[in-house]
Structure formats: C-alpha cells, structure tokens
Amino acid sequence: MKNAFLRSATLLLVSALLGAIAxxxxxxxxxxxxxxxxxxxxxxxxxxxxxxxxxxxxxxxxxxxxxxxxxxxxxxxxxxxxxxxxxxxxxxxxxxxxxxxxxxxxxxxxxxxxxxxxxxxxxASAATLQTESGAVQNEVNGTQVLDQELNGRNPIYMVQLLPGVRGGSTLGDFNFATRGGQSWQINGTRSPDTLITFDGAPATRTRGNGAVIGTADVDSTQEIQVLTADYAAEYGRAAGGQIRIVTKSGTRDFHGSLYEYFRNSELNANTWSRNLSPTTNFTAPFRYNNFGFTIGGPIWWPKLSEKFREKLFFFVAEDWVRYRLTDTQTQAVPTLLMRQGNFSELLNPNPWYSGSHVIYDPGSCPSVGAASCSPFPGNIIPASRLSPNGIAILNAYPTPTPGYLAGTQNWIAQAPHPYNQRKDTLNIDIVATEKQRISGRRSDSSYYEYQPFSQGSGETPLYFRLPNQTNTISWLWTISPTLVNEARLTFSLDDAYNFVPSNAIGYQRSNFGINYPYLFGDKDLPGKIPTVNVPNFYSLAGGPYPSLSTGPIWTGSDTVTKIWGNHTLKAGFSFEYSGENDRDQINVSTVPGGSSNQNGTFTFTDARTGLGATSGIGLANLALGLADSYTEIGPRAYTIWRGAMYEGFVQDSWKVTPKLHLDYGLRITSIQGFHALWGNADFFNGALYNPSQAVAVDRVTGNVILGTGNPYNGVVIPGLKQFPSSAQGRVAAASSNLCDGQSCGGLFAPNLSRNYINTDNVLQPRLGIAYQLSSNTVVRAGVGRFATRMGLLDNIFPGGNSPFQPFVTLANVSV
Missing domain, CATH: 2.60.40.1120 (Carboxypeptidase-like, regulatory domain)
Structure with a gap:
C-alpha cells in the first residue's frame, strides 16, 4: 500500500507538470x-x-x-x-x-x-448509483424539467427540488423570468458563493449578490446539475455550491417541437377578497402566452456524403413570452383646495390626521416652534405668501378621483403592465476528425417590462430591459486513448437598462411650472420632476432613473486529462477577466439625507407650520416653499470596474479497488480585486486620517463648518499617481484636476494597491472518498477548502463618492 501511495504522488507531480501548458x-x-x-x-x-x-x-x-x-x-x-x-x-x-x-x-x-x-x-437501469466520486451532487434531467408543472416554465427553479438548495421564489410561484434578481443558497452558504453556469459559461452576475444572468429555456434544457459539497479540485470560482445547466445538442436524426402555452383571465374566477370591493368585483385581467419551437439534427444536404450526418450537428430553439397585466394603484394625494393653499378641510375630521390640524404662520414666529406663533385664519394661506414652485409641485400630484375614498387613499388609476421575453439557443457541434471535436453554445435571454407605476403614481413610469447572453466555444483533442486536452473560451454579458419614456407625465417639470434652479448642471433628464417627501400623503417620486449597468465576464481555459492505470489525472490553469460598467450608482444611497434622484429631493415635515402634535401640515410647508431639507446629486458617475482571477489545480481520481474510489487534489487561486479603470473611485483609509486636519462641526446643528479642515481627510484614490489618460474627457475631475475646487493631487495614494481587495495564492486542498458497501449503498466522505471572489455592489465599490458624483444637502431652505 505504501508503494501505491508513492506511485500516486509521483503521478500527481507528473500531472502538475502537464498542467504547466494547460x-x-x-x-x-x-x-x-x-x-x-x-x-x-x-x-x-x-x-x-x-x-x-x-x-x-x-x-x-x-x-x-x-x-x-x-x-x-x-x-x-x-x-x-x-x-x-x-x-x-x-x-x-x-x-x-x-x-x-x-x-x-x-x-x-x-x-x-x-x-x-x-x-x-x-x-441499463433507469437509475444508477454514483460510485465513482466522493462529491455530493444531484441532478434534474430533461424529462423531469418537461414533465414538472412549472408555473412560468422557468427551469432553474427546479433546483429547489434538490436537498440543501433554497432561495429565489418558491417553485409554485408564477416566475417566467429571473429578472436578474434571483439567487440561491446551497447547504447554508451565502448566495454570492454559488456559481451558476450555462454550458460551462459563468451565468452569475458580477453585480447583484450571486443572482443569475438571464433565464434558461425549458425546451432547450437537457440537464440541471447541482454540486453541493466535496467536489473535486477541478471545480472552482465558488466557495459554496454550483448550479450547472446543460442545453441540448443535435443528433444524426432530425427532432423538433412546436408549442404554445397560454393562460387567460376569461378562464379564471374572481377571488373572494376581490369580490368584496366594488372597485375589484371583476376578474383581474390576465394574458399569458408562451410559444416557440426547437429543431435539431445534422447539418447535411442529400447530395453530400452520408458521412456528414455524423460530422456536423445543430440545435436551434426560440421561446417567446407575452404577458399582459393591468395594474391598479391607489394613493393619498392633495385635494383641489390644498393645491390652492387652502387647508380648511383639515379643521374638521378628515382621513389624513386624527382630529383637526391647524397650520401656523412661520413668519409670525420669532423662532421655529415658538409658542407665540399665530395660525393662518381659516387654515388658508394668503395667495401673496404662496410659493410658485411649491404650488407647481402640488399640481404635479395626480388629481383626486371623484367619489373615491378608501382610508386615506383618494386617487385610483389603472394602466397596462406589459412584459415581453425572448430566449434564443444556438448549439453547433463539429466532429472534425476522430480526435478533434469543436462545440459552440450561445444562449440569449432578452427581457422587457413597462412598469406604469414604478415610482408610485405614474409620473415617471419605467422601461426595464435585460438583454443577457452566455457564449461557449470548446475544442476537444483526443491526443491518444489515454491523453485528452480540452480548451474553452466563454463570454457572458449581463445588461440592465432602466429609462423613463419621453411621454411620461413627470418627464418635464416645466409642464407644471416647476422652475427652481439646480445646484449642479449635467442632468441626464434636465426636466424631470424632483422627489418630494411629505407626511401622511404620497411622496411624489421622480426616481433614480435613467440608468444602465453592463457586466462582462471573459474566461479562457484548458484542461489536460491523463489516464494512467487506475488513475485519472487532471491538471490545469484558468483565467477570468470581468467587471461592471456601472452608471447606476445613483440608485443606491445609504448616506443620511442622501437622494436617489439626480433632479433633487425635498423633505417637508409638519414642523415649520406647527407648534405640536396636533398642528402643522407638511403640504402647507410645501405650499409656502419651506423645506426642511433639499438634496441634489451632481453629474452621474460612470465607473468601469475590472478585475482578474487566476486559478490552477492538479488532481487524481484513483480507483483503488472495485469498491473504493478516492479523489484528491490541490487548487490554487489568486484574485485581483476590482478596480476603477479611469481612477474615478475613492475610499476612506483610516491609517491616512490626520486628526489635525479634521473639519469642525457645529455642535448645535451638527453641520460641518465650511472652510475648516480637510473634507477629504483620509480619503484616497489608491494605486495611482494621477488619473490615467483614458479618464480624460470622461471624468470631470480628471479633465480639470480639481476636486471640489482644490487640486486632486492630494487624493492619490500610489503606494496602496489599486485593487479593492487582493487575494493571492489561496491553497485549497480537496479530498473525496466513495466506498460502495453494497449494490445500492455508497458511503461518501470529503473535506476541502474553497474560495470565491467578492461581487460588485454600489455600496461596496463607491464610484459614486465625491468628488466624482458629488451631492449637497441643504437644511431649512426656501424654494
């Protein structure tokens, strides 16, 4: 036995040398x-x-x-x-x-x-016992995918039938698309630790916490396999499990299908709860049509040699979805009198406040909240005191629906909510010679949705598009019966586009007379309405859009397999270059007082026209143009993130005896953290913070005292001496070399790593054992170390920080 282990170690070393070229x-x-x-x-x-x-x-x-x-x-x-x-x-x-x-x-x-x-x-028996691997893995085959009643025919949800897998929506929910947001956890690991692949190409978003790229086609899916634990050293890029979707291939005979699935509200009954309301005592409109075709076979012409039927094969599929809904939305909006500065309705019992609510004249108060303030007679603000912009914003709200009142909601509307989806699959297999095989795989998934009430009441509806794709090309070379090489290239692309239609009600603020000047120029939509927050009423929402993000993933790889006696040796090295073209960093704002609307965010509370809990009205402050705060974001940042990952491995699968199988190997991973190609990202580094340069803070208001200290104290642009030439004309600070009016030179930290987090040479030993106790029982055991890379999230990779995407918050402002 000792000599056998020495022989195995020698063979493992040989395979590592082979991997130097793989x-x-x-x-x-x-x-x-x-x-x-x-x-x-x-x-x-x-x-x-x-x-x-x-x-x-x-x-x-x-x-x-x-x-x-x-x-x-x-x-x-x-x-x-x-x-x-x-x-x-x-x-x-x-x-x-x-x-x-x-x-x-x-x-x-x-x-x-x-x-x-x-x-x-x-x-062969229909079910076979897996005796040749120590890995724990399960699969959903194509027959199960087609036979299972999938609500929405999205095959990836089938993984929830397997033990240890959770996440996404439940299998019974209606899900025909993943929309870039669904992710899965395997055996308790985090969703970013799960790798999803389509025909070997990574299909996990670089941005999005482990979510899947696109949607697989049911009729093109051959197998869905899940590796849950103890998989061999050849599998990497994930510290959790792996979900691997394999699509169909063509054969020497032609096969195809033509189908349509549909659902229609004409075939539905209304629900008990909907029948209770006079506004919903009808069947909710519902139209769902899913249709498509598949065809596969040899690429062959009758006049050509019959041998071509065994040389060239294709598989093509297209799948369309047309889903039509009608959305109903209700909101609490200002009444017609309130839009004139008349709040007399609130002196009597009303739906929005418990009891009467009095508004006080802020101009009569020596200070905010002073006890000597005088109320507006009749709760009516004189016309001379009204703010033109405040009244214009009030009139940007939808007008109340006559005769409708449900709780505080006095506006109701309906609008079409259409969805379209198209999935394309193209697979080509070429058997060039007995020793050469080339395969190509492409899967496209294009999703479109129009959200009429995206921001609440339809002022700024949203077009949402996800054109995603995965591509794989592989070359298999059987050098000899015991030596095989496989080369593979993949490219995956995750696109997300969000834009406001030009005919939207709130697309032009000038339609309502809103004309206050911006603090910053360079707006994506200069005329879009602001976001307005008021208590007890719907917040007028201009929203964060338009925006876009694109996540490319390139991989290049090859593997060498050597059979030596009862040993199957593998070795290799992989390269990945990926990132995100991010113009959506305005969407996520965790800064107190921040905004997600480039055109400004107002906050009106009840305080400035009130003296206590039963007085003051936020809408009255709006009519007066007296905002508690206003936040505006400057030019939208566009950050190109890129990072590389290198992985190598060597392993041996050893059939020790007819009953005992042993997998052992070693994987090594080096991850280059993502960095901003144009240098337009900065970070806080506590080691470089200088207390003597700290800004002064007003202890009463909590605001920074302008002109004191260094506002960028401890903030650095890592790994650079200056902006790269590619940033010129693309990054305002790079073109002017000014960061908030001062030189950007003090922000550069060339001695720090340019990459956010580097992880070098992580050794990952793997061991798996499978022992067959009987014809229907196998015992498995395994241990291993696994590594994954951190994904991209807006609140982790701050390309939207100042000075690249500045924002200003003002307190107690007039508009």
Missing amino acids: ALAQSDYGSISGFAKDPSGAVVPNAKVVAIDEGTREEHPTTTNDSGYYIITNLQPRLYTVTVEVTGFKKFTVEHNKLLPNSTLSVDAVLTVGASTESVQVT
Missing part, C-alpha cells in the same frame, strides 16, 4: 468507467471497450488495463451504448447508459465464455 475548464463533460470480468470474477485485461453516442453514433474506444479497468473521459452528457469485446468471450453490449454532466458513470461488464461473434445484450 488551463482549467469548467467543463460539463463526464466519463464512463468500469471493470471487465469473467464469470468467476477474475479481471479481463486488454478487452476492447467502445462507448457509442446514441445520438450521433460517434465512437470512443479504449482497452482495459492489467487490472481489467477502463475509463473513457471527456464525453458529452448523453445516452451511450457500451460494448466490450475480447477473444474467447461473447461480445458484451449494454444500451441506454445515461451519462450526467460532470460525473463518472460506472458500467461493469461480466463476460460470458463463447465466440466473439455471439453477443450478450443488456439494457
């Missing part, structure tokens, strides 16, 4: 292995073994070694017929062996004495 691929290929034995149980060496792809008739030959063991690697996940031949025994054939992605299928042959011209034919 790079790891996140491959979905599998293997078929087994033993050839005679009726007495003795092993049969030098038997010819052939695995035949039942779809393309492509043959993959090998021979058993001195131990009677064979393994055929780098096989596409399909159905295979396995034949075993040797002189003195009947030919052994077993059909319909289902090979799953990233797995090894055990097919043993018990040979019968006789002439080789005779044969013994066996049909």
Whole structure:
C-alpha cells in the first residue's frame, strides 16, 4: 500500500507538470468507467471497450488495463451504448447508459465464455448509483424539467427540488423570468458563493449578490446539475455550491417541437377578497402566452456524403413570452383646495390626521416652534405668501378621483403592465476528425417590462430591459486513448437598462411650472420632476432613473486529462477577466439625507407650520416653499470596474479497488480585486486620517463648518499617481484636476494597491472518498477548502463618492 501511495504522488507531480501548458475548464463533460470480468470474477485485461453516442453514433474506444479497468473521459452528457469485446468471450453490449454532466458513470461488464461473434445484450437501469466520486451532487434531467408543472416554465427553479438548495421564489410561484434578481443558497452558504453556469459559461452576475444572468429555456434544457459539497479540485470560482445547466445538442436524426402555452383571465374566477370591493368585483385581467419551437439534427444536404450526418450537428430553439397585466394603484394625494393653499378641510375630521390640524404662520414666529406663533385664519394661506414652485409641485400630484375614498387613499388609476421575453439557443457541434471535436453554445435571454407605476403614481413610469447572453466555444483533442486536452473560451454579458419614456407625465417639470434652479448642471433628464417627501400623503417620486449597468465576464481555459492505470489525472490553469460598467450608482444611497434622484429631493415635515402634535401640515410647508431639507446629486458617475482571477489545480481520481474510489487534489487561486479603470473611485483609509486636519462641526446643528479642515481627510484614490489618460474627457475631475475646487493631487495614494481587495495564492486542498458497501449503498466522505471572489455592489465599490458624483444637502431652505 505504501508503494501505491508513492506511485500516486509521483503521478500527481507528473500531472502538475502537464498542467504547466494547460488551463482549467469548467467543463460539463463526464466519463464512463468500469471493470471487465469473467464469470468467476477474475479481471479481463486488454478487452476492447467502445462507448457509442446514441445520438450521433460517434465512437470512443479504449482497452482495459492489467487490472481489467477502463475509463473513457471527456464525453458529452448523453445516452451511450457500451460494448466490450475480447477473444474467447461473447461480445458484451449494454444500451441506454445515461451519462450526467460532470460525473463518472460506472458500467461493469461480466463476460460470458463463447465466440466473439455471439453477443450478450443488456439494457441499463433507469437509475444508477454514483460510485465513482466522493462529491455530493444531484441532478434534474430533461424529462423531469418537461414533465414538472412549472408555473412560468422557468427551469432553474427546479433546483429547489434538490436537498440543501433554497432561495429565489418558491417553485409554485408564477416566475417566467429571473429578472436578474434571483439567487440561491446551497447547504447554508451565502448566495454570492454559488456559481451558476450555462454550458460551462459563468451565468452569475458580477453585480447583484450571486443572482443569475438571464433565464434558461425549458425546451432547450437537457440537464440541471447541482454540486453541493466535496467536489473535486477541478471545480472552482465558488466557495459554496454550483448550479450547472446543460442545453441540448443535435443528433444524426432530425427532432423538433412546436408549442404554445397560454393562460387567460376569461378562464379564471374572481377571488373572494376581490369580490368584496366594488372597485375589484371583476376578474383581474390576465394574458399569458408562451410559444416557440426547437429543431435539431445534422447539418447535411442529400447530395453530400452520408458521412456528414455524423460530422456536423445543430440545435436551434426560440421561446417567446407575452404577458399582459393591468395594474391598479391607489394613493393619498392633495385635494383641489390644498393645491390652492387652502387647508380648511383639515379643521374638521378628515382621513389624513386624527382630529383637526391647524397650520401656523412661520413668519409670525420669532423662532421655529415658538409658542407665540399665530395660525393662518381659516387654515388658508394668503395667495401673496404662496410659493410658485411649491404650488407647481402640488399640481404635479395626480388629481383626486371623484367619489373615491378608501382610508386615506383618494386617487385610483389603472394602466397596462406589459412584459415581453425572448430566449434564443444556438448549439453547433463539429466532429472534425476522430480526435478533434469543436462545440459552440450561445444562449440569449432578452427581457422587457413597462412598469406604469414604478415610482408610485405614474409620473415617471419605467422601461426595464435585460438583454443577457452566455457564449461557449470548446475544442476537444483526443491526443491518444489515454491523453485528452480540452480548451474553452466563454463570454457572458449581463445588461440592465432602466429609462423613463419621453411621454411620461413627470418627464418635464416645466409642464407644471416647476422652475427652481439646480445646484449642479449635467442632468441626464434636465426636466424631470424632483422627489418630494411629505407626511401622511404620497411622496411624489421622480426616481433614480435613467440608468444602465453592463457586466462582462471573459474566461479562457484548458484542461489536460491523463489516464494512467487506475488513475485519472487532471491538471490545469484558468483565467477570468470581468467587471461592471456601472452608471447606476445613483440608485443606491445609504448616506443620511442622501437622494436617489439626480433632479433633487425635498423633505417637508409638519414642523415649520406647527407648534405640536396636533398642528402643522407638511403640504402647507410645501405650499409656502419651506423645506426642511433639499438634496441634489451632481453629474452621474460612470465607473468601469475590472478585475482578474487566476486559478490552477492538479488532481487524481484513483480507483483503488472495485469498491473504493478516492479523489484528491490541490487548487490554487489568486484574485485581483476590482478596480476603477479611469481612477474615478475613492475610499476612506483610516491609517491616512490626520486628526489635525479634521473639519469642525457645529455642535448645535451638527453641520460641518465650511472652510475648516480637510473634507477629504483620509480619503484616497489608491494605486495611482494621477488619473490615467483614458479618464480624460470622461471624468470631470480628471479633465480639470480639481476636486471640489482644490487640486486632486492630494487624493492619490500610489503606494496602496489599486485593487479593492487582493487575494493571492489561496491553497485549497480537496479530498473525496466513495466506498460502495453494497449494490445500492455508497458511503461518501470529503473535506476541502474553497474560495470565491467578492461581487460588485454600489455600496461596496463607491464610484459614486465625491468628488466624482458629488451631492449637497441643504437644511431649512426656501424654494
């Protein structure tokens, strides 16, 4: 046994040397292995073994070694017929062996004495026991995907049928699209630790906390596999589990389908709760149509050689969704009298305040909240005191719906809410020679939605588009029956576009007479209405949009597989370059007093026209133009984030005995943290903070006293001496070299790493053991270390910090 382990260590070193010229691929290929034995149980060496792809008739030959063991690697996940031949025994054939992605299928042959011209034919069992790996993995096959009643026909939700997987919406919910927001946790790990792939291409957003790129097509999905624990060293980029979706391929025969699924409110009954209300005593409008086609087969023309039927294959699918809803929205909006500065309705019982509410004249008060303030007679503000911009903002609210009042809600409206989705799948397989195979995979998922009440009452509706894609091209070279190389390139793209239609009610503030000057220029939509927050009434919301973000992921990889006796050696190295083109950093604002609207955010409380809990009205402050605060954001930042990751591995899968399988290996990962290509991102570094340069703060108001200290004390642009040339003309601070009126030179910190977080040379040993106790029982054990990279989030990677995306908050302002 000692010599055997020494031999294994030597083989592992050899495979590491082979890996110096290779790079790891996140491959979905599998293997078929087994033993050839005679009726007495003795092993049969030098038997010819052939695995035949039942779809393309492509043959993959090998021979058993001195131990009677064979393994055929780098096989596409399909159905295979396995034949075993040797002189003195009947030919052994077993059909319909289902090979799953990233797995090894055990097919043993018990040979019968006789002439080789005779044969013994066996049909494989529908369910096979996984004995060749210590990894814990499960799969949902294509038949299950098609047969399962999926509400919305989104196949990725099928993973929730597997143990240890949770997240996303529940399987019974109506989900035809993932919308870039769904993520999954496996065995208690975080969702960013889960890797999702489509045909080996990463399909996890660089931005979005582990969410999936696009939506897979049910009719194009062949398998969904989940690696949950103890997987081998060849699998990386994730510290949690992996969800791997494999699409279908063409075969030597033509196959296709044409379909439509539909749901319609004409076939539905109204709900009990909707029947209770006179405004909803009808069946909610609902239109859902899902239609498409698939076709696959050989790329062949009758006049060409019949051999082409086994050389070129294609699979094409298109899937469309048309989903139509009608949304109903209710809000509490200012009455017609309130829009004139007349708040007399609030002196009587009313829906918005408990009891009467009096407004006091702030101009009669020596200070805010002073006891000697005088009320406005009749709760009516004189016309001479009204703010033109305040009245204009009041008139930007939708007008009350006559005769409608539900609680505090006095406005109701309905509007169409359409969704469109299209999914395209194109797969090409080329069997160039018996030793060369090239495969290409492309999956597109385009999602569109019009949200009529995106910001509450329809002033700024939203168009939401997600055109996403994954692409894979691989080259498989069988150098010899025991040496195989696979090269792979992938490209994934996650796009998200949010924009306001030009015919939106709130697209032009001038339509209502709003004309206050901005503090900053360079607005994306100069005429868009502001956001206005008032108590007890709907907050007028201009919203953060338009915006866009694009997340590209490039990977290049290759893997070498060497079969040596009962050992299957693999080694490799991978490279990934990814990032985010982020123009959506205005959307997330966690700064107190911050804004998500580039066109400004007002806050009106009840305080400035009140003396206590039963007085003061925020809408009255608005009519007077007296805001508690106003926040405005400057030019929108556009930050190009990029980072690289390098991973290498070496491993051995050793069939120690017919019952014992051992996987062991080592993976190494180096992660280059994301950085801003144009240098337009800054961070606070406590080690560089100088207490002597601290700004002074007014102890009464809590505001910074202007002109004191250094407002950028401890703030740095890491890893740069100056802005790169690519920033010129793209970053205002780079073009002017001015950061809030002072030189940007003091912010550069060339001695710090330019990357946010670097993780170098993380060693990840892996060990997996599988022991077959009986024909239907396998015991597994494993241990390993796993690494993943941090994703991109707006509140982690602050390209929107000052001075690149400045914002100002003013207190107690007039408009």
